[in-house]
Amino acid sequence: MNTMRKIFLLFITLHMTMVTFGQKKDEEVKNDIIESRIELFDTEDEEIDYTTLFESLNTYYDHPLNLNTCSIDELRELYLLNDIQINALQSHLQKNGKLLNIYELQTIDGFDIETIQSILPFVKISGDIDRSQFDMARAIKDGKSYIFLRYIRTIEEQKGFSSIDEQELASNPNRRYLGSPDKIYFRYRFKYLNHVSWGITGDKDQGEEFFKGSQKNGFDFYSAHLAISDYGIVKNVIVGDFHAQFGQGLTLWTGQAFGKSIDLLSIKRNARGLRPYTSVDENLFLRGVGATFDLGKFNVSVIGSLKRIDANLKTDTINNIDNVFSSLQLSGFHATPNEIFDKDAIQETVIAGNINYRKGLFSIGSTVAYTGYEGNFERNLGVYNQFEFSTNKNLMTGLDYNWTHKNMNLFGEISRADNGALGGVQGLLIALDKNLTAVALYRHYDRDFRTINNNGVAENSKTINEKGLLLGFRAKFGLKWTLSTYLDRFEFPWLKYQVDAPSQGHEGIVQLAWKPKRGTELYVRYRRRNKPRNTLLEVPIDLVVPRSQNNFRINISTKVNPSVRLKSRVEWTKYKIDGEEESGFLIYQDVIYKALSSPFSFAVRYALFDTDSYNSRIYAYENDVLYYFSIPGYANRGSRYYLSTKYRFSRHLDLWVRWSQWIYNDREEISSGLNEIQDDTKSEIKLQLRYKF
Amino acid sequence: MKIKTILILIVLFSTHHQASGQANIIGARSTGIGGVSTTLTDLWSSFNNQAGMADLTTIEAGIAYETRFALKELSTKSFAVVLPTKSGVFGFVASTYGFSDFLESKYGISYGRLLGENIRIGIQLNYQNLRLPSRYGNRSNLSGEIGLLTNITDKLTMGAHITNPVRLPLTENPNEYIMSTIKIGSQYQFSKKVMVAMEVRKATDFEFIFNAGIEYLVNENIILRGGTGTGPVKSNFGFGYATKKLKIDVAVWYHQLLGFSPNLSLSYALSKSSRE
Structure with a gap:
């Protein structure tokens, strides 16, 4: 019976000639996929270090995963498949036996052409059992x-x-x-x-x-x-700097995570346990020893970290105590005597453990994390932040789960801090039809919930004083049209910085994309955010007033031939507060040249921007040197261009050179404080060399 | 007369001509469809987006004339000639705008060609002169333009055109420079008879402009055009008569306060192409 099915499948796939998968082995293909993922996230953060996040894609690019034998964890690490798709693949393998070729993927529910094309550089199909065991030689x-x-x-x-x-x-x-x-x-x-x-x-x-x-x-x-990984029962042991990420990020999660974006998948935290740390954020990581043991259905992780972190020391003259600090410094800059004084001012101890039980695509885990600071944390408390963490000890306990059944994926975490405050996230991802996926995510963080070494989904940058419900879906109409949308309604039950009353707001995106052919996408996107804050008017009481931001974008990206891609964007924004409206406008054209035959490649942009102020700035992703990601905000009035080039000297040696310049027409000085420039241009040179051996 | 002078001054200092010297749209065909020009491929591509010249196969020359708001002091007179060769299409353009007390002139050499599969590129180098006796006397500058065109599908074309990507000084005053512009546009060929085009245009220090228009071929020879746009809000209408060699286009655009601006352009294809 199984053989019959197999023959039938083979027959079908051989006739699927409409789609051909080019499996070009070129590093650029991988980098394109990483870039397009990052562009999708559309963060409003000037510099996010994604190096660690995309580490696994680099590994699987060099050593493709065998879809017939790889584990669920490995598939998740691609960040390209959701649990429903992984589930569909697993049940397909159980029902029909091993995959015969890459074309067979098309017969699996939820594997559309886009998905298949995006995972292709990182996977292979082979009948061999090639799970390698660790061997030092x-x-x-x-x-x-x-x-x-x-x-x-x-x-x-x-x-x-x-x-x-x-x-x-x-x-x-x-x-x-x-x-x-x-x-x-x-x-x-x-x-x-x-x-x-x-x-x-x-x-x-x-x-x-x-x-x-x-x-x-x-x-x-x-x-x-x-x-070292996969050595006997040791799944993972790391000495030195590392990241620890568990559950939905409420209890213990160091480093970056993706947040809300039009890529609905990114709403769910994809915890990766312990991972080496290779980024340059100088504070948000762990330093010490971490290990995960694989005991069959149970995974047990233990973590001990001891490191000095930057803090703003103040002298307590009354009690004459040393090591009193009012805030933790996260910038990582140590360029002035003050910054050097704050550097490594106090010691942070983290002791944590996680135990995780899993059976197929069901898992449940529990995390305990203790963070302690030497000295006394005495935050400068105002009315708005009076419930924030301001002691030198923090103990968090959390329970998380993840369950996929057929076309439905449920996930969540609940976490309790030692002051009794609770945080919780509950999410649902459901494939209602092969062309319609919906998500729902509810989160709740008490006003005194802790924000140390964790990172849950939130509208705010921290997991405190917020509850919200996000609903979204992605619908595909035929092969060419995709409609994606979400609406997130949030509420801040207590005051916030510059918001002197409880407040509520919403944020949402509607995007219609058209793909007339492979490599070409046009989309229009409307984004709206309403997040109140104190009035800017001079009035006796700081009233909380609505503040709205509306963005409209047209984006065209087309691969005109195998080596040239053109990208055009036009974006408008309206920013409104106190009845005053500001507007912003950005237009740019990119040309990206990457030929397989040539060791030379480049990306060039020319942009004009015109915004009434910094409030109506518009963010846009820029091509940069490999593994450096910049998404600057275009603000004020002027032009910008960059030329980013790469030259491949040999299989071992690559060189990147990038020149970029801001030209302002409405000002004679740029930036402020010590970064102030007495000029109307700001230019930057960037050189990067990579040697592989 | 006084009113007329004031009007001229208002227009001079409120349109894109201000201390810029260029980036105006040339040709009655563009004017007829709302001022959209990025994706058009005709003789006037040599002014509007040199990438469009890549499609031309015959030697062609033409003149264009616009009197803005029917004031002869605000007229633009243009001349263009293109020469297709085996290694691309070369062109020469010249235009003048204004009158004795404010005269801008521009002379350019342009070049457009296919560059790889499905991508056309064009460049232009201009020598431009601004005569404003009361303020600057006579100023001459060099400036540049670059354009791209590609077909996204059989029917959908898109293009981009940039002038002076690097900011060039106009005078010794560091605050006076030649304006930079970018326009991005697309056109959709609904059928052999109907084409719709639109574009977004932005010049440094000016509001962005959105233009859109329709071109309808009544028969082999007769073409009707209409369009609209912002910056200022305008309505455009045009009419064209074309044979294999001769093209005559007329168009007007209408500003609510300042009235009509008539346009005329004529072009003649001299010979068959040397590029089969």
């Missing part, structure tokens, strides 16, 4: 190393680097940066599949000293790790 022989070197500098002189009278500087030492304007980044990494990884990263930010003064050791920030 092979690791050394087959492992791969690479070195990254990056240099960035702003050309125009910023105030922090300009000359200053020595006496004035002596009395105001924070009026200038200590070091040079260069940003330097270094990274070495060794990797053998997913089994062994070690590496070291060094980072010098703008204005920091280098091998002198406060930075005798060179870089301001160093990070290193050694990780």
